[in-house]
Amino acid sequence: MAFKVLIHPKALNDIPSSRRDQIKAALKELNDPFPGGNKSKIEGYKEEIYRLRIGSFRAMYRINSEKKEVYVYEFLTQEQAHKKYGRL
Numbered sequence: 001m002a003f004k005v006l007i008h009p010k011a012l013n014d015i016p017s018s019r020r021d022q023i024k025a026a027l028k029e030l031n032d033p034f035p036g037g038n039k040s041k042i043e044g045y046k047e048e049i050y051r052l053r054i055g056s057f058r059a060m061y062r063i064n065s066e067k068k069e070v071y072v073y074e075f076l077t078q079e080q081a082h083k084k085y086g087r088l
Contacts, residue, residue: 002031003063007072015075019057023075026054033063033070042085051081060085 005027012020026038029052035041038053052059058081061072076084 003033003068003070005030005070005072008074011072011074015057019055023054023057023059026052027059027072030059030061030070030072033061044086049085051085 007027012023015023029038033039033050035050040051040053042049042051048062050061050063052061054075056078058076058078059072060074060076060081061070063070
């Protein structure tokens, strides 16, 4: 069953325009947002947070299983993600 992918309006602001098409194409993987492949759960947080690896970027997201929605709230470089969430 496919999930609806919602992206925070400002999430793509800091992404170079040359990389946006690659990121948008990779977000199709979130139709099935659960861990596997390039997707994994971030451990150590009371909220369930997940990440999707897209080249040198990481899409951070949450899953609402009841509504069948995925909420992508930020895109970070690999370095930024490691600083904010620890080693992923």
